[in-house]
Amino acid sequence: MIRDITLGQYYPADSPIHGLDARIKLLLTFIYIVTLFFVNGLVGYVFVILSLAAVIRVSRVPLRFMLRGLKSIVLIIIFTGLINLFMTPGERVIFQWGFLTLTMEGVLFAFQMCLRLVLLIIGSSLLTLTTTPIQLTDAIETILKPFARFGVPAHEIAMVMTIALRFIPTLLDETDKIMKAQQARGADFDSGSLMERAKSLIPILVPLFISAFRRADELATAMESRCYRGGEGRTKMYVAKMKRKDYQAVLLGVVYIACIFALRYAVSAGIPFFV
Amino acid sequence: MSITINHLTHIYNAGTTFEKKALDDVSLEIQDGEFIGLIGHTGSGKSTLIQHLNGLVAPTSGEILLNGENIHQDKNRLKEVRRRVGLVFQYPEHQLFEMTVYKDVAFGPTNLKFSEDKIRKNTISALEAVGLGEEYYDQSPFDLSGGQKRRTAIAGILAMEPEVLILDEPTAGLDPKGREEILSLIQEMHQKRKMTVILVSHSMEDVAKMAERIVVMHQGKVVMNGTPKEIFSCVEELEKMGLAAPQVSYVVRALREKGFPISPDIFTVEEAKNALLALLPHNS
Ligand SMILES: Nc1ncnc2c1ncn2[C@@H]1O[C@H](COP(=O)(O)OP(=O)(O)O)[C@@H](O)[C@H]1O
Ligand SMILES: [Mg+2]
Numbered sequence: 147m148i149r150d151i152t153l154g155q156y157y158p159a160d161s162p163i164h165g166l167d168a169r170i171k172l173l174l175t176f177i178y179i180v181t182l183f184f185v186n187g188l189v190g191y192v193f194v195i196l197s198l199a200a201v202i203r204v205s206r207v208p209l210r211f212m213l214r215g216l217k218s219i220v221l222i223i224i225f226t227g228l229i230n231l232f233m234t235p236g237e238r239v240i241f242q243w244g245f246l247t248l249t250m251e252g253v254l255f256a257f258q259m260c261l262r263l264v265l266l267i268i269g270s271s272l273l274t275l276t277t278t279p280i281q282l283t284d285a286i287e288t289i290l291k292p293f294a295r296f297g298v299p300a301h302e303i304a305m306v307m308t309i310a311l312r313f314i315p316t317l318l319d320e321t322d323k324i325m326k327a328q329q330a331r332g333a334d335f336d337s338g339s340l341m342e343r344a345k346s347l348i349p350i351l352v353p354l355f356i357s358a359f360r361r362a363d364e365l366a367t368a369m370e371s372r373c374y375r376g377g378e379g380r381t382k383m384y385v386a387k388m389k390r391k392d393y394q395a396v397l398l399g400v401v402y403i404a405c406i407f408a409l410r411y412a413v414s415a416g417i418p419f420f421v
Numbered sequence: 422m423s424i425t426i427n428h429l430t431h432i433y434n435a436g437t438t439f440e441k442k443a444l445d446d447v448s449l450e451i452q453d454g455e456f457i458g459l460i461g462h463t464g465s466g467k468s469t470l471i472q473h474l475n476g477l478v479a480p481t482s483g484e485i486l487l488n489g490e491n492i493h494q495d496k497n498r499l500k501e502v503r504r505r506v507g508l509v510f511q512y513p514e515h516q517l518f519e520m521t522v523y524k525d526v527a528f529g530p531t532n533l534k535f536s537e538d539k540i541r542k543n544t545i546s547a548l549e550a551v552g553l554g555e556e557y558y559d560q561s562p563f564d565l566s567g568g569q570k571r572r573t574a575i576a577g578i579l580a581m582e583p584e585v586l587i588l589d590e591p592t593a594g595l596d597p598k599g600r601e602e603i604l605s606l607i608q609e610m611h612q613k614r615k616m617t618v619i620l621v622s623h624s625m626e627d628v629a630k631m632a633e634r635i636v637v638m639h640q641g642k643v644v645m646n647g648t649p650k651e652i653f654s655c656v657e658e659l660e661k662m663g664l665a666a667p668q669v670s671y672v673v674r675a676l677r678e679k680g681f682p683i684s685p686d687i688f689t690v691e692e693a694k695n696a697l698l699a700l701l702p703h704n705s
């Protein structure tokens with residue numbers, strides 16, 4: 147049951163997006179998210195949606211995997227929508243009920259905020275669906291590296307992330323096993339008062355912590371006996387190199403930014419079709 | 422207590438990319454008081470099968486009957502099922518969590534809401550059965566040796582007074598002395614307390630010595646089911662499944678090929694010793 151929680155959600159496929167350098171993907175995703183907050187006007191959103199659809203198509207990841215990420219934040223989206231719906235000041239009042247005022251501006255703004263959230267989640271799932279966690283942490287390490295001289299422990303952060311990702315499934319399995327073993331001893335996790343339920347966690351948590359510490363200890367010994375001594379002077383087995391397609395992706399990214407700002411300019415200049 | 426398994430199939434993570442059929446149409450009948458050895462290669466579905474027997478995992482299809490009654494019929498009686506079918510997990514010492522050995526063993530009976538008197542009586546007699554005397558009661562379970570920890574964990578199940586005792590690879594990772602202690606403990610439970618025992622193992626030696634009937638699993642299916650003699654005479658089939666007959670039976674076979682008049686049905690070191698001594702001239 148507990149295995150249903152999927153965290154590392156990589157979707158293996160052979161696509162140009164999967165083949166891109168993870169650093170470039172990380173950078174482009176970052177740019178995409180930032181530009182989402184610059185987009186305005188109908189044409190702007192249509193442009194973003196079409197671009198995203200094109201990338202999804204090229205990535206060969208089925209759409210339902212993208213939408214799965216949305217499921218977990220449906221509540222946040224609804225909440226954001228409602229807040230914006232009623233809290234946006236505006237002139238064109240649609241109806242008023244007590245202190246709640248619904249305005250045309252509110253409807254438009256709420257719709258826009260929800261759309262932005264949805265696009266943001268789909269865009270970032272695209273990154274994690276097409277990039278393995280290891281590639282991702284590697285990319286984060288290279289991007290953080292320049293800040294190492296200001297005391298940012300770039301290598302350590304990446305190593306901690308890699309290890310944590312590696313052990314999430316292991317610990318989930320372990321939790322499942324411990325829960326079953328305690329149930330075999332008559333433990334009951336889903337009935338009783340709040341206090342009783344909190345207490346029933348002890349037989350799970352104590353063994354889980356002990357096993358996590360034991361694993362951490364063993365891993366540290368194993369790493370040390372293979373001469374691990376931190377990031378300094380450590381070379382990489384796979385050195386990421388920018389290839390032709392990576393430069394092409396960057397170029398497309400630049401074109402994308404240019405389009406977003408052109409559209410934004412068109413809206414603010416009041417060119418009729420774009421408002 | 423008799424256990425009937427009817428066309429049991431279990432699929433993990435059904436409907437996802439990680440779908441895995443762990444049990445495939447398993448049917449099995451276990452009589453009251455039997456000693457069953459369950460063997461099979463890693464991943465053959467042994468653990469999944471036994472976790473069905475006390476209702477920890479629900480079948481994808483098929484049913485499990487205890488004394489003719491479907492265990493999933495009444496959800497409120499699952500706890501009772503878990504009391505009557507005691508399941509000792511693999512590496513059970515990893516589930517110890519209490520401050521003292523005594524309290525840990527009392528965890529099961531307390532969950533079952535036994536009376537205080539009964540909890541004390543059961544805990545003490547379970548600890549006695551596994552050979553842990555009063556001097557251990559107040560020790561932290563984490564200070565014990567590997568074999569003692571495992572015996573404490575087994576006592577935790579025995580304290581619930583199960584009628585069926587299921588053990589998942591109870592000797593894995595123990596030293597020879599620890600193994601011997603656990604095995605004789607299981608033997609005693611079977612003989613003195615008349616418990617039905619299901620011993621999961623991939624040590625042919627252990628199973629050959631103790632089981633009255635052996636069930637062999639392969640890729641989620643029960644492929645053999647018979648007495649040790651019947652099972653271990655099919656060495657080729659066992660080897661195809663990555664298993665083997667007990668080592669001593671290979672020695673016996675080699676001796677037979679060399680022309681020694683020795684019975685082919687010898688599967689334990691003890692039997693082999695007696696047969697060989699009988700062969701020696703000065704003994705006859
Ligand atoms: N909780 C689980 N979730 C998903 N798959 C599992 C789970 N437990 C076991 N499996 C899979 O089911 C198969 C049978 O496993 P198991 O019953 O543990 O076999 P055995 O005990 O004989 O080694 C294996 O392929 C295993 O990977
Ligand atoms: Mg197993």
